[in-house]
Amino acid sequence: xxxVTSLAPPATGNAPAGAAPQGAITDAKKRYAAxxxxxxxxxxxxxxxxPKETDLLAVFRITPQEGVDPVEAAAAVAGESSxxxxxxxxxxxxxxxxxxxxxxxxxxxVPGQPGQYFVYIAYDLILFEEGSIANLTASIIGNVFSFKxxxxxxxxxxxxxxxxxxxxxxxxxxxxxxRERLNSFGRxxxxxxxxxxxxxxxxxxxxVVYEALRGxxxxxxxxxxxxxxxxxxxxxxxxxxxxxVNQAMARTGEVKGHYLNITAGxxxxxxxxxxxxxxxxSVIVMVDLIIGWTAIQSISEWARANDMILHMHxxxxxxxxxxxxxxxxFRVIAKWLRLAGVDHLHAGTAVGKLEGDPMTVQGxxxxxxxxxxAVDLPRGLFFEQDWADIRRVMPVASGGIHAGxxxxxxxxxGDDVVLQFGGGTIGxxxxxxxxxxxxxxxxxxxxxxxNEGRDxxxxxxxxxxxxxxxCKPLEAALHTWGSVTFDYTSTDTSDFVPTASxx
Amino acid sequence: MxxxxxxxxxxxxxxxxxxxxxxxxxxxxGWAVSLEFTDDPHPRHTYWDxxxxxxxxxxDAAGVMGELxxxxxxxxxxxxxxxxxxxxxxxxxxxxxxxxxxPKEEVAYRLxxxxxxxxxxxxxxxxx
Numbered sequence: 001x002x003x004v005t006s007l008a009p010p011a012t013g014n015a016p017a018g019a020a021p022q023g024a025i026t027d028a029k030k031r032y033a034a035x036x037x038x039x040x041x042x043x044x045x046x047x048x049x050x051p052k053e054t055d056l057l058a059v060f061r062i063t064p065q066e067g068v069d070p071v072e073a074a075a076a077v078a079g080e081s082s083x084x085x086x087x088x089x090x091x092x093x094x095x096x097x098x099x100x101x102x103x104x105x106x107x108x109x110v111p112g113q114p115g116q117y118f119v120y121i122a123y124d125l126i127l128f129e130e131g132s133i134a135n136l137t138a139s140i141i142g143n144v145f146s147f148k149x150x151x152x153x154x155x156x157x158x159x160x161x162x163x164x165x166x167x168x169x170x171x172x173x174x175x176x177x178x179r180e181r182l183n184s185f186g187r188x189x190x191x192x193x194x195x196x197x198x199x200x201x202x203x204x205x206x207x208v209v210y211e212a213l214r215g216x217x218x219x220x221x222x223x224x225x226x227x228x229x230x231x232x233x234x235x236x237x238x239x240x241x242x243x244x245v246n247q248a249m250a251r252t253g254e255v256k257g258h259y260l261n262i263t264a265g266x267x268x269x270x271x272x273x274x275x276x277x278x279x280x281x282s283v284i285v286m287v288d289l290i291i292g293w294t295a296i297q298s299i300s301e302w303a304r305a306n307d308m309i310l311h312m313h314x315x316x317x318x319x320x321x322x323x324x325x326x327x328x329x330f331r332v333i334a335k336w337l338r339l340a341g342v343d344h345l346h347a348g349t350a351v352g353k354l355e356g357d358p359m360t361v362q363g364x365x366x367x368x369x370x371x372x373x374a375v376d377l378p379r380g381l382f383f384e385q386d387w388a389d390i391r392r393v394m395p396v397a398s399g400g401i402h403a404g405x406x407x408x409x410x411x412x413x414g415d416d417v418v419l420q421f422g423g424g425t426i427g428x429x430x431x432x433x434x435x436x437x438x439x440x441x442x443x444x445x446x447x448x449x450x451n452e453g454r455d456x457x458x459x460x461x462x463x464x465x466x467x468x469x470x471c472k473p474l475e476a477a478l479h480t481w482g483s484v485t486f487d488y489t490s491t492d493t494s495d496f497v498p499t500a501s502x503x
Numbered sequence: 504m505x506x507x508x509x510x511x512x513x514x515x516x517x518x519x520x521x522x523x524x525x526x527x528x529x530x531x532x533g534w535a536v537s538l539e540f541t542d543d544p545h546p547r548h549t550y551w552d553x554x555x556x557x558x559x560x561x562x563d564a565a566g567v568m569g570e571l572x573x574x575x576x577x578x579x580x581x582x583x584x585x586x587x588x589x590x591x592x593x594x595x596x597x598x599x600x601x602x603x604x605x606p607k608e609e610v611a612y613r614l615x616x617x618x619x620x621x622x623x624x625x626x627x628x629x630x631x
Binding site for chain 1: 512515544546549592
């Protein structure tokens, strides 16, 4: 019998050089004799397997413990994320068990990272309930991340077959319909998170909303932890924010919105808050990622039934997305959220205060916005992905960005993004309205110049300075923040290209 | 008050040369350019009057600029917006829109309120 912790050398097919041949035991009598077998022997490794169009594919980065063979470790991941348990069970023989086994079909060393391997696994469509991210995640990430023979594991990417994608409704609104409702085309949308995020009364909070929207922003936003604390109960916040939103609409002739955060302790309370937002005429509500997959899909259903844009703040994701060796890549979270059905998703800034290598972040944006993702290893996309015409998610760039970076932001992300300047609006020396004007003028000047064929990446600073000559608020913004950068090395970068710096 | 709809309302009004450059950008993407006008640019007013159908298959900006000149002459006291429409699968919507003409006297709106139960107010944006 084999010890479960001394997983020794294995296999064939798509295995790294030097791996000893070893595969599934095909003699049923030996295969199902009571006891412990290697996962590869149990049929969770098939180096010759050709994934089917309808298979779900996953690539994990694994770091096996010392002495654990990578192919056997790959088979173990496939096993533990599908049907396997640690020992042979005869009850497998009551099923068409080969269909239910995840199949590890390729193992590759990670370039430049000794001891780490990319492991590719295919799962048959029958393993998954239609339209349930809860079921998908319970399968794919349910057990395997705690598995002792691995020091660390990270889910890097997934390919979701069209047959599976079509079981989800996806974003309730999507980029196209959101823009048609807002009547805004051809430029990034502008937003700001109200600051300070804790402590303002409803009346003072609504003042910031009004000033920022009147100044030229499209949206303002509750922060992730604004719910219903003693200093501002949620109904007060909703009432004053909508006063600010409507007043700004009347003063500018533009459709405006404030992301009312309806995150609460129970689903019942979230529905109550959502219903009040609707009664007050809000165009958008917001939830935090920490509410969980089932709550997200439920509120997405509600948003779809009530013509509401659904904003998703990815609160908490950094706990499992940031370190490359263990956890889940944000690109996978973004894929799950597009299926689950959100309209806005915080997806990084690259140039701001929060983690994000520029190309890796562009990979997230492509997951949100494209109809079809091609394989793009420098941007972290391991698989082709056909989105089956599911709507596009509007990415949101938020956190430590300012008007002086407008050329970089437009160059990195293009038009279909919400650029959120919280401190960069509210902290403006001439006031909140001036801060909003500075951002809007900088944005429009940059879009105009880009469309005229100018090279905004190199000419950006000049373009901003030229606009600042006639726009005092922009001049003051550039004076205050023009030299602020957050140029730290990213932790989560592609393994396939040298990391680009944003400076 | 200045109605700030469209991609470039916070910039000084675009010159004809600047407008032509934006049209060239749209045509380079294969988008069809169209003109619409209205005397009521209410934020929820979706269907402005069309100045003909979208100009499909144009090769350069001159054709649009000619139509814009005619539209301005016919409706000097209206707002005119230029839109560029993308018929690519999955978009099938406007990809760029901006104002190309404003009346001398801009329209103003104000907020009309109706008291509801509790502290709720129902708002309408109406002409000032």
